[in-house]
Amino acid sequence: MIYVDPAILERVNKWLTPFFDSETQHTIKEMIAHDPEGLEDSFYKNLAFGTGGMRGVMGVGDNRINKYTLGKNTQGLSNYLKKQFANQEIKVAIAYDCRHNSKSLARVVANVFSANGIKVYLFSDLRPTPELSFAVKHLNCQCGIVLTASHNPPEYNGYKVYWEDGGQLVPPQDGEIISEINGLEYTDVNFEENSDLIEYIDEEVDTAFAEASLKNGSFNTSQKAKDNLKIVFTSLHGTSITMIPRVLEDAGYKNVTVVNAQATPDGDFPTVVSPNPEEPEALEMALEIAKNQDADIVIGTDPDCDRLGIAVKNNEGNLEILNGNQAMIIKTHFLLEQHKKQGSLTNTDFIATTIVSTPMMQQIASDYNIxxxxxxxxxxxxxKMVKDNPSQYFVGGGEESFGFMVGDFVRDKDAVTATLLACEIAAQKKEIGSSVYQYLYELYDKYGYYQEKLVSLVKKGKKGAEEISKIMKKMREAPFFEIAGSKVTIIEDYLNGTSLHTETKEVSSLDIPRSNVLIYYTEDGSKIAARPSGTEPKIKFYLSVCASNPTQKKHLESRIQEILSHLNIS
Incomplete structure (x- = not known):
């Protein structure tokens, strides 16, 4: 006889009541009979909001993405919206990506909003995530939803929530909404659509978004330079095919080769192991085409078009993929350079990045006195930084995981405008006999040579979550005071909100929201961060080492390997 935990069974039995459709009930009964482990993983907890909203495997159960979990979220969000915007017409915008069930799940979400008297603007076909962020403000909505699991494997989907400023939910608002959702039963969800309140949107928003991208991502590049730049672009079967070729064409880039084998949106992502431009394998097809065409730059985007990978020619003429930190510092420095030339840069402007990204961003900001x-x-x-500092102009910024944001017209990472910006940099540098790669090393010469590495350990399911928790607990309870021969000087624990100076034993507070992140700083300038992913079943280790100039590259590569070995990470 198969044993099922009584607590799990209590959750399961709720899904076997008449409110749930017969197909769902049949699937659950099959799992009870033949897959108790899968049943446990599907029901042992409620799927939670992470760094990128709610994301998970599709299927039946509380811990899965399905019409009921998303319906419950949307009902709770509807209730919250009506409290926050009482006596107002409430409007939401909804977009979705290429993933399996995204279109049907988007319609479920639209139906629930409309059933609660909320006006819905629904894209009639897939669109990039940054366009949804733009649409929220453009259409004066109070809220926006995009159905996407970004670069996760095909079995995943997700639900990102945006507020009226175009940015995603942050505390304490996300907690208030979660409390509203947790106070509901599935039977409280109203799935009965009001079709009069659902309006499809297309070209008008597309045009406005494309024009805004051109305005923010173009910097007086000559037409000759544009014509002379050879670009290879791949959408990796995702949504960027709907917007990036259009924006590049509108900007005057005509020498663009689209990887046709990866141009059709497809939730199975058949030509790649992972549709993640952070993974070099994802760009292999584009790189091969670029090599044959002697192209100058390769661009590849993830399924919802918020991240982009970039490859450029190195000094030997071979295409080399830039890591997220390298792409970020090039784009940030170029933006600052252009704003300074235009006389529009002031010392109240700012750039932004994250605690696990390269410290070189701070060096650049200091140089420009911002x-x-x-x-x-x-x-x-x-x-949130943009929203909280209305008197300061946001120039641009990003994070190591291949995301970048140009200006504040979109309040999320935006691969559309960042792609245009990357092409502007490449075209301008080529025109003067230089290159993006040479530009990168000019920055290293000026600010110091930084080398980073990300190691991700995949830990799936309930057991994986427990393993990740044990790793982080051990690192807190038995912290390192020396790493690969270099003394640890500072330990930052963002879960406790503390910074320990190891020599003086002084503990200070971190002025940043709490999060399950540990960062070690060592005497030789190394930085090591550990963080469970908020969107994938992984624990991530971020390493940054530095030297005075790029001639010490081999030494830094060895240093990274020594740190990984000391931490027993591979």
């Missing part, structure tokens, strides 16, 4: 604000991982924190 502020570099640093927040937790996730662009919702950068959007």
């Amino acid at each position: 502020d570099c604000k640093i927040g937790l991982t996730g662009f919702k924190w950068i959007a």
Whole structure:
């Protein structure tokens, strides 16, 4: 006889009542009979909001993405909206990506909002996530939803919530909404649509978004330079195919080769192991085409078009993929350079990045006499910086995980405008006989040579979550005071909100929201961060080492390996 935990069974039995459809009930009964482990993982907890909203495997149960969990979220969000915007017409915008069930789940969400008397603007087909952020403000909505699981594997989907400023939810608002949702039963969800309140949106928003992207991402590049730049672009079967080729064409870039084998949106992502531009394998097809065409730059975006990978020619003429930190510092420095040339840069302007990204961003900000604000991982924190500092102009900024944001017309990472910006940099540098790669090393010569590495350990399911928890607990209870021969000088614990100076034993407070992150700083300038992912079943280790110039590259590569070995990470 198969044993099922009584607590799990109590949750399961709620899903076997007549409110739930027969297909759902049949699937659950099959799991009870044949897959108790899968049943436990599907029901042992409620799927929670993380750094990128709610994201998880599709299927039946409280810990899965399905019409009932998203319906309950949307009902709770509807209740919250009506309290926050009493006696107002409430409007929401909804977009979705190429993933399986995204279109049907988006319609479920639209139906629940409309059933609660809320006006819905629904994209009739897939669109990039940054366009949804833009649409929220453009259409004067109080809220926005995008159905996406970003770069996760095909079995995933997700639900990101945006507020009226175009940024994602942040505390304490997300907690208030979660409390509203947790106070509901599934039977409280109103799925009966009011079609009069659902309006499809398309070209008008597309055009406005494209024009805003051109305005923010273009910097007086000559047409000759644009014509001389050879670009290879891949959407990796995602939504960027709907917008990036259009924006590049509108900007005057005609020498663009689209990777046709990856241009059709497809939730199975058949030509890649992972549709994540952080993974070099994802760009292999584009790189091969670029090599054959002697292209100058390769761009690849993730399924919802908020991250982009970039490859450029190195000094030997071979294409080399830039890591997220390298791409970020190039784009940030170029933006500051352009604003300074235009006379529009002031010392009240700011750039932004995250606690696990390269410290080189602070060096650049200091050189331009502006502020570099640093927040937790996730662009919702950068959007919050923009919202909280209305008297300061946000120039741009990003994070190591291949995201970048140009200006504040979109309040999330935006691969559309960042792609245009990358092409502007490449075209201008080529025109003067230089390159993006040479530009990068000019910055290293000026600010110091920083080398980073990310190691992610995949830990799936309930057991994986427990393993991740044990790793973080051990690192807190038995902290390192020396790492690979270099003394630890500072330990920052963002869960406790403390910074320990190891020599003096002085403990100070961190002026940043709490998060499950540990960062070690060592005497030789190394930085090591540990963080469970908020969107994937992973624990991530971020390493940054530095030297005075790029000639010490081999030494830094060895240093990274020594640190990984000391931490027993591979």
